[in-house]
Amino acid sequence: MLIAGPIATHGLGGQTDLPIPFPVAVIGGAWALTITFAVVAFAWRKPRFAEPLDIGRPPGVRSWLTLIGTVVTAWVYGALYLGSEQRQDGAVGFFYTWLWVSPVPLALLAGHVWRDLSPWRGAQRLIGRALGRPQGFLRYPSRLGYWPAAAGLFAFVWLELCSPDPGAVASVRWWLGGYAVLTLAGGVVFGPRWFNRADPFDVYSAVVARLSPLVVDRRWRPHNPLRGLPTLPLDRGLIAVVAVLLGSTAFDSFGASQEWQIRDMSTLGDTVALVVFVLVVGLAFVVAAMATGGVSRAQRRELPGDLVHTLVPIVVGYVFAHYLTYLVEKGQRAVIDLLSVDATPSFWLSERPMLVGTLKVAFVVGGHILAVLAAHDRALLTLPRAHRLTGQLAMMVLMVAYTFMGLYLLLSV
Template identity: 30%
Template sequence: MLFALVFITTALFGVMGPASAHGIGGRTDLPLPAWQLVWAAGFAVASSFVALGAFWSTPRLADAAVGRSLLSVRTTGMRVLFSLTRLFGLFLFVIVLIAAWAGNINSAVNLSGDAFLIWFWVGLQVASFLIGDVWRLFNPFETIADGAAWLWARTRGQSLEPVNIDGMTLWPAVGSILVYLWYELAYHSTESPRSIGVFLAVYSVAVLGGAVRHGRSFVRTAEGFAVLFGKLAAMAPLFVEDGRLRARSPLTGLSRLPHTPGTVPFVLVVLGSTTFDGFTRSSFWLGVAGGQVGWDRTITSTVGLLVIVGLVAMVYFVAMSMMSSLTGEDASELSEIFGPTLVPIAAAYAVAHYFSLLVLDGQRMIIQISDPLGKGWDLFGTKDYAINFTLVSPSTIAWVQTLAIAVGHVLAVAAAHDVAISRYDHRTAVRSQYPMLFVMILYTVIGLFLLLGA
């Protein structure tokens, strides 16, 4: 059945001829035979499922997630370093705000667009799953919340105590990340420096208001960026626990992600939005919305975004319903238990869709750091830097995209298998994963189809 699906999809792509993979920003110069992507990813998913069923008979991730201690982060030196990184993060945030509000309105020379939409959004996703929760070191929203707590205590004579985040849901984070994704993918003036300034200002006020109302810990459960980067960091080799920096095998941290209400919708919103981003490059979507501008485009894109997110979520929940019929467990409980296993796919989509954007278009930052407001300055002597669009070849980008899709789904299959093997006997665990395998195949095929811009 699996190879039949892969074969049919390959045949359809073959009839269409060579396609062009792309990153965000309209790069369509990456010629890549469609069959290569489809067969590579299909074979990886199929073979990994078979291998896991044959050789992975006991749960492994939870024990390996403990890792080994490297050093204490509670020393005076580490606290000073942490304070410095927080201040640096706040400094960068203020620079972006100033550039957005007072800089050149031309997004090509204003630092705010590339800093926010490329280096922050894409770069921190990559850093999170490769290194760890880097965002915690620089998060200006937490710094602002801490400052507000200090000011509150000084003026009101009472402390702004942190709330117990273990009892909180992630639904506020679902809302905040959806607002950002709407702004990035549906709003018609995303790259305008002034609109970026308005978004960041409103977002900051909302986060600060929540922190004042619910406590400083609210930022970690309601601020969408912090939640996303934290989920991705569960795949990373470095983490902090009980005041110590620890190292573990990659991927193992997924087994320790809490099943907080709202986690599954959060991950599905991220997956669905990236899928929609690819969908907007399709000939079908260009026929629907390609000629629209202004709010007409925003309205159409908003509907499209919500529909695609809904379809991605529907596929997952249907699979959980099928798994429920195989195991006898409640489908909603299963969806929460297996939700974290989708995180590797989110990481894979980030790389596959945005790698070329980060590596090529991201070079504009070298120019913009010398002239952040686009006023003609040359603070660091980099104003005349020429962007090197041959830094990585089209074939290299294509292979990175191919491997990202394949490896991401293989890791998701492995994580789901580990969860299943920890709950059921070996035979039941393998059978229970048939619906998840279906999800992985469907996500793989759809992801590749959209990546090719077919």
């Protein structure tokens, strides 16, 4: 079966694949962040990304993309529930590769194109018009915020990393069946806002799309991607969404280590460890964001929300570092099985471990450098003048810690 075996070993290549010693990679990454912070602290005195991107009214929904998304979705669901064993394997592989990883490069290249591709949004528009309720029957509860999306993302990574048999066709059937029912029902009841806040993959794409250097709100406009990050809509649960994305990737790497594998942990043990990783990532960020002086209690509580968008480059860097070879190679296998053709995937990347190791370091360190720049710019806007530098020190320490742990988990386990 496509997903049989150690499903967590997505990031091919380890410490021995690096063209430079592992300690040098970690020390170099930490110094790169420190030097970046030192330079911008003295040369970057005014916020540059506060002014919103003005592109006018964005184009409407592209129905032809919705048609493509609907056809692909129908093909995968049909293969999963009605197809041959090979096509079922392909559907499972598609679920773990294309559905989970591809939204990141797709969002970077084309913005939040997922909302046009989504068959669930398309179905909601048709049903809403037919029932005379295009905005749904009920108002989406504001207290929920992004929490349903965070729960959905956690449910996905739990199935992949903690469930007894993540590669079983029956497991994926239950997950995708439940996802289809909840997503479509939520869209019909609450309207389009359900997808903006509760659909895990829609929200995932929307978060990453804020870093796209090419597209803003369906319109082609090359720009500095850091200008788009502050436009990420803030709501309850957004920090939890980012914490799940970062924490689960870290746990995925840790779970693939020999030390963890020989423990032969139970489903409960893996679940507890996954929750701990997510909580540590989220709580560490909240504490670092609030660690500044010169602000009131109410302002301090708002700081994590003001800075959460700065973690998006780290999410993108980790996804590329951890899942690149998995998407390219396992993704080929999934498509071959779905189409039931006789072909062999190319393993060009895996055959070049030095390149893979170098890319890992570049993605992780590059993502953190962009995060430092975004955090510094935001601090200039939100922190009191007397604390604009000292108020960033805790976040800088956290970024270095994230870098160290990211490289350690990806390259030495």
